[in-house]
Amino acid sequence: MAAALAAFATVPQGLRANRGLTTTVKTRSVSLVSKLTSKRKYGLQQCSATPTLAREALAAPPVSIDSIAEQLKAAGGPKERAQLLLELAKSLPPFPADARTMANRVMGCTAQVWVDAELNSSGRVQFSADSDSDVTRGLAAVLVTALSGLTPAQVLEVEPEDLAELQLGPAVLTPSRTNGFLNMLEAMRKRARVLSGAFLPTFPSLRVSADAIDPQGTFAIAQAKYLEPDPAQVDALVKVLSEKRIGLVAHFYMDPQVQGVLSAAAERWPHIHISDSLVMADSAVRMAEAGCTSVAVLGVDFMSENVRAILDEAGHADVAVYRMAAADIGCSLAEAAEAPAYSAYLGAAAGNAAPALHVVYINTSLRTKALAHAQVPTITCTSSNVVQTVLQAFAQVPGINVYYGPDTYMGANLAVMLRAVAQMSDEEIRALHPEHNRESVRALLPRLHYFESGTCIVHHLFGAEVSQLLREAYGDAYLTAHFEVPGEMFALAMEAKKRGMGVVGSTQNILDFIAAKLAEAVERPFPDTLQVVLGTESGMVTAIVRKVQAMLRAAGRLDVTVEIVFPVASEAITTSANSPADPSQGASAGGTLPGGLPVVPGPAGGEGCSAEGGCASCPYMKMNSLDALLGVCAKIGTPGEALLEAFRPRAYTEPMADGRSIAAAGCEPILYMRGFQASKRLPDALVADILSRKHA
Incomplete structure (x- = not known):
């Protein structure tokens, strides 16, 4: 069952509109x-x-x-x-x-x-x-x-x-x-x-073969520049990490310059791991167990906070954890969950007479998880397990109401997907979840709620404009979309998925999908080109390129190519430090992102994006520069380490009402998720909490 829905990315073929070309999903008047x-x-x-x-x-x-x-x-x-x-x-x-x-x-x-x-x-x-x-x-x-x-x-x-x-x-x-x-x-x-004479745009892209990378467009050139890293930078990083026993965990969304160096260094120092947010903390624990005395985290603040808390829970409080900046490395989505509106949303859930479960996205702070759990029983989820988590909750606790948050797009997409599931046959639904059928899925729909005021500033760029351009110019390509994208992009990827040409899920799901399609291509005895639209943060390209080239070289296929397409929104953002606002060019005076990072809207160049922050590129993630990493590592193990206090993640040692620290309380929803992943059932302690709060 886990393989059947390794998160929404692998919804089986029963969701097809055609169902083998014998069933339609809508009644047509003509x-x-x-x-x-x-x-x-x-x-x-x-x-x-x-x-x-x-x-x-x-x-x-x-x-x-x-x-x-x-x-x-x-x-x-x-x-x-x-x-x-x-x-x-x-x-x-x-x-x-x-x-x-x-x-x-x-x-x-x-x-x-x-x-x-x-x-x-x-x-x-x-x-x-x-x-x-x-x-x-x-x-x-x-x-x-x-x-x-x-x-x-x-x-x-x-x-x-x-x-x-x-x-x-x-x-x-x-x-x-x-x-x-x-x-x-x-x-x-x-x-x-x-x-018909319609204008079809050409987005920037990277054409990747076994032995070459051919960038098309200025943004792609900027991405490709660092895919072959400077050997001296790789040597310097490997030297300092190995000498000081420093482990390093990084998110897929790092800048290409950083990822290129990290990927090359990982071939020589085993304690470097690049992944989505789900497994970063687990990787840090393994590094601590292998003898690393400190861990550098390249990501936004909730990622380093999770690493710190999980290391503490695993008995590795002595292992130091460092972020890459003294200033906050924010996240618009995580900060939406810190707003009063989110507390009010959970307050309404707590006031519901029916049993309630809060399913909180992992991309939130430990503080959010702890305070939410105090209001409503809470379990963490990721974009790769949210569907199974929600379906299991409805199956395991009769009459339960599920409250998802804070990502509005993911919540809306989840609701749309479950409405589509409700139209499937009982057999198809059981392939998704053995305890559900059409009647049960239809019954749960009114009891699924999602927060309506939380978005990721990166995935927000994949809205109606970009989706329409993709539909017209790249409708015959492979389409990938993160579960956090707006509904228009979600629908487009779902349409493609119905004919085996799309995926919706986590960053890891996207990488796995591309690898699976490439594996099929290299098995076929003829040349091929796979055109793949990257519907998530552009930093993902480094992992894709390395995976693609490794597979092509292993197969000895010089005649198969993967073209990675970067969708461009005209509203793509760039940092004001790198691209000052120019009213004569139609850009506004700029603004400030949550966390204080200044930005200006609008294109930085002819393609509507830049290497500094546009074209679905997270400006917060870009605070994790290579210089910052080397600067932090240089101070570790020296008297200068005292200067890194501001680089330590928040410890959240403040006590909750029950006497536990915020960190310990915030870890509980994460541990519930780990329990669910292991057993495919909500942990007994969580179910008991859900039921007891309604009888307290």
């Missing part, structure tokens, strides 16, 4: 027949239905898709329908050899598929396609037949669920071929959009 075959609307030539579809009929385009649907329906069982696809494959005109280019390849297909399009003299689209698989070629013939002869605007009206009328269910097509069919449609829609 059927595919009326959409594509009305002579009055489109002026298409109709074909009469016959038990088999003659090649001569296919050779006289355009043939309506309802005619093909009728032939498939009349063909009888799955074997007959599969045979009809093979007959259709023979009808496709020869595909020009010079059109068999990577630009015409359809991503997400297990076979090689090529699609091309042009406008005829009357302004209608003529598609051509080919595949090295006969069945896939038959599917391509269905789409070429159905869509050729339409205007570009009419092609764009055809949506994946429209193809359900073809009745090519799982008995006819494997899941991979179903996905390939839908990906062909998306590729054709993109080509129709180009032929």
Whole structure:
């Protein structure tokens, strides 16, 4: 079950809108027949239905898709329908050899598929396609037949669920071929959009092969600059860490310069770990057990605070922990949970007559976790386990109300996802969680609540504008999205996920998804290019590049490439120190982020982002510079270490009402999460707390 939903990132294929092309997820007032075959609307030539579809009929385009649907329906069982696809494959005109280019390849297909399009003299689209698989070629013939002869605007009206009328269910097509069919449609829609004259933006990207990195655009050039780190900097870092027995934990969102050096140094000093926030503290404990006498934390303050508290709980209070700045390294999301509005939100939960559980995102301070737990029984979650945590709570405690926070986008996305789950079959739902079915999921929806005033300033950039541009220009690419992104980006990635082309989850889920798709590509015996949209903080690129190149080198594949695309929002931010506001360029006078970091909105350059802080780049994370790291390490173990007091994370030693320190109380929701991860059930102590507070 953990693998089935290793957090929302791995929601199984039952969530597909097409369900094997036999079930739609919404009722459409206009059927595919009326959409594509009305002579009055489109002026298409109709074909009469016959038990088999003659090649001569296919050779006289355009043939309506309802005619093909009728032939498939009349063909009888799955074997007959599969045979009809093979007959259709023979009808496709020869595909020009010079059109068999990577630009015409359809991503997400297990076979090689090529699609091309042009406008005829009357302004209608003529598609051509080919595949090295006969069945896939038959599917391509269905789409070429159905869509050729339409205007570009009419092609764009055809949506994946429209193809359900073809009745090519799982008995006819494997899941991979179903996905390939839908990906062909998306590729054709993109080509129709180009032929319509629409402007399709090109975002900056990195093209990564086994032995090269090719940046496209100024932001990508800035990212690529540090992927091959300065050997002298690596030597200096390894020397100081090894001599002073310093462990180092860093988040994926570090600046590329820092990550490049850290990744190279990790090959020579084993006590360096780069990850998402979930395992940073666990890694620090392992380093302490291996003999490290201090730990440097590269992240925002709640990360170093968690490391300090978990080390203390594990009996390593003697191991020093250091942040990378004397000033606060803030987080807009964590600070939203410190606001009075969040306390009021929890106060309402505590006042509910029904049992209540607060599921708090790990990206919050120990103070937030401690004070929240004092109000409402609380368990920590991550973006990779929030879905299972919530489903288990509803299954394990009858009548419970679950209050999620503080990330508004994640909460809203969770609610949307569970509403989609409620439309699945009982069998599909049990694959997600064995104790739930359609009735139970529908019953829990009114009892799921989320805070509505908390956002991450980075993921906030992936809003409507960026999502629309991605839909139009990169709809046929692999789409990744962190669970914290706004609903528009979430919906886009979920649509892609339905056809095997997307993932929504944690940073680790995103990395695992890319690795899985690349593993499939290197197993195929032909060249390939995977275009992946990075829907999270741009610092993630270093881990992706290193993973991709390691896999390609191990496989000996010089003919496979991964292109990492960086979406750009026009509202991307840059620090005012690096990009002063210029009213003549449309930028405002700037402002101040939570924690006091000054920023100015708007693009820093022609691409709408910069290496200093735009393009989904967290300005707080960038406070963890390489110079800061080396400066801290230089003082450790010397008389100068006394100057690092301001670099120590908050200890939260203040007592709570029950006499425990805030740190100890704040660790309890984290330990509950660890217990849940181990047993897949809420810990008995947490359940007892939930029930006892309503009877106190």
